[in-house]
Amino acid sequence: MLHLPSIQACSVTEKKHKHKDSWSKSPKVGESNSRTATYKKGYVHQERKTQNVNLEISPHRAVSAVRLMRIEFGGAFADLLNEKGKGSGDNEMGYVERTLGFCTRDLDDRDLRLVTDIVGGTIRWRKYLDYLILSLIHDPSSFSRMEPLLLQILRIGFYEIVKLEVPSYAVVDENVQLAKVSLRPGAGNMVNGILRKLVLLKETNSLPSPQVEGDDRAQARALATLHSHPVWMVRRWIKYLGREEAIKLMIWNNSDPRFSLRANRGKDFTRSELASRLETLKVPYELSPHLDDFIRISTGMQSIIQDGLLKEGLCSVQDESAGLVVSVVDPQPGETIIDCCAAPGGKTLFMAACLEGRGMVTALDINNGRLRILKETAKLQQLDNVIATVHTDLRTFPEDNSVTYDKVLLDAPCSGLGVLSKRADLRWNRKSEDMEELKSLQDELLDAASMLVKPGGVLVYSTCSIDPEENEERVAAFLLRHQEYSIDSAERYISPEFLTEQGYYFSSPVKNSLDGAFAARLIRCS
Numbered sequence: 095m096l097h098l099p100s101i102q103a104c105s106v107t108e109k110k111h112k113h114k115d116s117w118s119k120s121p122k123v124g125e126s127n128s129r130t131a132t133y134k135k136g137y138v139h140q141e142r143k144t145q146n147v148n149l150e151i152s153p154h155r156a157v158s159a160v161r162l163m164r165i166e167f168g169g170a171f172a173d174l175l176n177e178k179g180k181g182s183g184d185n186e187m188g189y190v191e192r193t194l195g196f197c198t199r200d201l202d203d204r205d206l207r208l209v210t211d212i213v214g215g216t217i218r219w220r221k222y223l224d225y226l227i228l229s230l231i232h233d234p235s236s237f238s239r240m241e242p243l244l245l246q247i248l249r250i251g252f253y254e255i256v257k258l259e260v261p262s263y264a265v266v267d268e269n270v271q272l273a274k275v276s277l278r279p280g281a282g283n284m285v286n287g288i289l290r291k292l293v294l295l296k297e298t299n300s301l302p303s304p305q306v307e308g309d310d311r312a313q314a315r316a317l318a319t320l321h322s323h324p325v326w327m328v329r330r331w332i333k334y335l336g337r338e339e340a341i342k343l344m345i346w347n348n349s350d351p352r353f354s355l356r357a358n359r360g361k362d363f364t365r366s367e368l369a370s371r372l373e374t375l376k377v378p379y380e381l382s383p384h385l386d387d388f389i390r391i392s393t394g395m396q397s398i399i400q401d402g403l404l405k406e407g408l409c410s411v412q413d414e415s416a417g418l419v420v421s422v423v424d425p426q427p428g429e430t431i432i433d434c435c436a437a438p439g440g441k442t443l444f445m446a447a448c449l450e451g452r453g454m455v456t457a458l459d460i461n462n463g464r465l466r467i468l469k470e471t472a473k474l475q476q477l478d479n480v481i482a483t484v485h486t487d488l489r490t491f492p493e494d495n496s497v498t499y500d501k502v503l504l505d506a507p508c509s510g511l512g513v514l515s516k517r518a519d520l521r522w523n524r525k526s527e528d529m530e531e532l533k534s535l536q537d538e539l540l541d542a543a544s545m546l547v548k549p550g551g552v553l554v555y556s557t558c559s560i561d562p563e564e565n566e567e568r569v570a571a572f573l574l575r576h577q578e579y580s581i582d583s584a585e586r587y588i589s590p591e592f593l594t595e596q597g598y599y600f601s602s603p604v605k606n607s608l609d610g611a612f613a614a615r616l617i618r619c620s
């Protein structure tokens with residue numbers, strides 16, 4: 095083990111007092127503490143000068159703990175640190191230093207991969223991990239009062255032991271150290287006791303497990319804990335998919351996300367050129383069987399980023415399920431297309447690349463920041479000659495605009511219930527009450543988008559949701575309100591495995607091993 099330089103040991107002692115003040119009080123999210131703020135300002139300043147790098151604690155665990163705090167508390171994390179000031183924590187290492195009281199060495203590729211695995215997994219498994227922690231602590235009532243940082247350290251340790259199967263001695267040792275140094279020795283002792291208990295239960299195959307029994311509600315609650323999802327989602331999926339499919343869906347959501355890349359035709363970069371670059375980088379890949387420009391990868395994203403493929407605009411990260419929505423639109427050279435909820439631009443850019451320099455995609459969005467990203471990417475990918483942007487609210491846009499388009503894509507704001515494997519925290523942020531609000535927004539947006547279609551033109555309504563209330567039900571309600579529209583089956587544009595009985599496109603995570611997505615192709619008759 096490496097020895098701490100004396101200057102660091104000194105800083106650590108100093109920090110112990112600081113964290114007694116800040117974290118051990120379990121400040122509530124949003125609560126501020128001016129005493130901590132004053133102290134921290136001086137402390138951070140002093141630390142920066144002394145380069146307080148702690149070499150004893152694995153950097154990936156320290157960074158993971160802080161990233162988990164940021165994700166769980168969102169903007170309120172800055173409040174916890176009392177950092178409302180400009181630029182206070184825009185650099186992750188700055189956050190690490192302010193939260194833990196020490197710096198880590200720079201992360202290498204392996205560390206970055208471990209941070210991604212630990213953070214993603216710990217968030218996904220949060221409900222299950224908390225169930226285990228709660229079952230193992232002496233006084234269960236202390237769980238709700240537990241210091242936020244201590245809880246994150248325990249969750250990391252539990253996740254590593256139960257799901258990652260990292261050798262237990264390393265997990266116990268390192269997380270105990272992290273708790274000791276970033277909080278106080280007593281916190282380290284607590285982590286030691288509880289992690290050792292967990293290791294023993296794991297080794298004897300006697301981990302506590304919620305029993306799936308009782309009435310429907312009780313069973314949904316147990317399944318929600320076992321597969322770490324909110325109860326309302328489990329109940330909804332059991333209702334729409336049945337219990338077995340709901341379980342398969344949760345297993346998919348908890349699995350490592352798979353990614354695909356789209357070679358950018360806008361820069362004359364072909365899929366085979368992309369494949370050669372991946373071979374050079376030794377990144378394993380598979381050609382998409384559904385889309386000519388797409389390649390699947392399961393690892394190697396870090397190498398791809400470092401190689402500059404994304405920065406040079408030669409390819410984009412895009413799920414095939416999103417690419418298939420563009421197939422349903424079927425953009426052709428010379429057409430005018432409006433993408434009504436366009437930012438950050440995944441589908442706009444793919445549609446623009448299909449135009450081969452002739453025609454125009456108008457990218458409209460209410461969010462100017464996201465629209466700016468779209469514009470920059472369009473330039474990078476050399477597609478800005480066929481993309482125009484409009485910053486406005488779609489709901490009022492048709493009032494002042496008489497232009498109509500050959501094709502209109504409405505990729506509506508939705509629950510995102512089809513992309514939970516990639517968006518690890520979304521399941522905890524989404525509430526059942528959101529569904530009603532989203533449905534009425536989707537109806538309003540569909541009405542507005544429908545006014546932008548030329549007679550004989552095409553309207554495509556899409557979501558990244560698997561929920562029938564956001565998909566088929568919205569289209570059915572729209573068709574009742576708009577007799578001038580009828581369904582144009584997507585069968586000519588996608589393979590039969592994605593075609594629903596009603597002629598819509600639907601990708602199912604369980605059936606197709608892609609993100610969940612939906613699209614309906616509608617024709618304006620008059």
Ligand SMILES: C[S@@+](CC[C@H](N)C(=O)[O-])C[C@H]1O[C@@H](n2cnc3c(N)ncnc32)[C@H](O)[C@@H]1O
Nearest residue numbers: 435436437438439440441459460461487488505
């Ligand atoms: C699902 S995202 C679109 C993703 C995008 N199509 C892509 O492939 O990258 C939904 C978008 O709708 C936008 N949005 C929400 N309400 C809107 C409104 N009233 N008018 C215009 N855009 C809106 C959001 O800002 C968000 O960028």
